Amino acid sequence: MYACRDVNAPKFPEPKKPFPKMYPDRVPVQDWSDKREVADRLTPYNWLYIQRAHVRYEGEDWDINIPRRCLHCRNPPCANLCPWGAARKLDNGIVRIDDRICLGGSKCNKVCPWHIPQRQTGVGLYLKLLPSYAGNGVMYKCDRCYDRIAAGEIPACIEACPFGVQSIGPREEILARAHKLAREMPGFIYGEQENGGTNTLYVSPVPFEILNEAIEKGPGRPGLARYPDRLEAEADLSGAMLIAPFAGVAAGALHAVRLARKNRSEGGDDE
Amino acid sequence: MNKRALPLWLGVFFKILVFVLAASGLAQMPIFKRYYIADIPGLGWLAQFYVTHLVHYVAAVLFLALVGYFLGRYVFEWRLSGRLRAGARVRVFLFAVIIGTGAMRVAKNLPDVHFSPTTTMLLDWIHLFAVIVLGLTALGLRLAGRGGYFIRR
Secondary structure (H helix, E strand, O other): OHHHHHHHHHHOOOOOOOOOOOOOOOOOOOOOOOOOOOOOOOEOOEOOEEEEEEEEEOOEEEEEEEEEOOOOEOOOHHHHHOOOOOEEEOOOOOEEEOOOOOOOOOHHHHHOOOOOOEEEOOOOHHHHOOOOOOOOOEEEOOOOOHHHHHOOOOOHHHHHOOOOOOOOOOHHHHHHHHHHHHHHOOOEEEOOOHHHOEOOOEEEOOOHHHHHHHOOOEOOEOOOOOOOOOOHHHHHHHHHHHHHHHHHHHHHHHHHHHHHHHHHHHHHHHO | OOOOOOOHHHHHHHHHHHHHHHHHHHOOOOOOOOOOHHHOOOOHHHHOHHHHHHHHHHHHHHHHHHHHHHHHHHHHHHHHHEEEOHHHHHHHHHHHHHHHHHHHHHHHOOOOOOOOHHHHHHHHHHHHHHHHHHHHHHHHHHHOOOOOOEEEO
16 A cells, blocks of 8 residues: 555645635535545545455454455446546556546546545646636546556556565456466455456455445445446447447338339329 | 428427437536536436436437438438538538547447547547537527428429
């Protein structure tokens, strides 16, 4: 967690104060700039934290520590529903929010099953547009150290973990390793199917349903429920969108030809 | 559009579809809750992003089918007996821009398709801007008494 903060500190927001007055009054100011030390939840200055669960399972007591951050969905709602293209998925599977474009509407937080992105008011593009009437800052979350990966390095959290419990690689490889680990433990996998599959996989000796009950959940503290793929219907409708205009043209052409024939036959009857 | 050639209900259905597409499209921006519109009874769905997204997609499928139908009839029937008004040509062009940018955004939303943020932003801005211009153009033509699409020769 501290390695994540150190490495990503240059990306953290430095808001200008006082913040612009926002209209209407219901628009919330979200300012974490004076609470940068908060470490027990996700914030714009804390993109990773350790969630702890003390549980009893099959007669044994377990203390499970879970590094929580963005799971980098395979079909990310934050990127697909962002109206500005600020949130996006990279070719290597990383989902990141571009702080130069984001207006801080927090839509990504609302559509994320885990409500991961966190807002900082008083920073970003909205200040140059209509700061009182549209936008509210920038959304921040784990970007999987995309810049380190581009430079051939590994994410800071993996490098710093003293127990070496995290690894990174192509999803198929990691998935195979997760299944092998789960067989050996024996254990359970989280992330293979959740929200259509994520590019973060957890393996635990305790079922995630039990962990989900035990962990502290709330704003900035994501749960471990089994979320379905909320964008599955849209993917299916994309196919229908491809077919619809051709079906329409065929129907229109048939209608026109039938009308022409009818008109011709009626014209013939008149003669 | 030649009103005699098109049933009234089809024209009304087209207008309703365009309205639903515009409302659900604008709702992709988080503005309806901020500005109390979603607080109006019956309009709460405008602040539910998954609902507005699905509504936009379903309405788009119906809209594309209807546009295809109009195109089929235009090519095989209407263009033989008349022509599009000048204002209609502008609207057809704007619809084409909206459909083109919308189609690219739908492609981008597929799980394994990614565009650069600049491309995505441009698509979204052109899509939105064309809708606003289309709305203003349609309003202006209607006020000028030139609302129809088609005139017979």
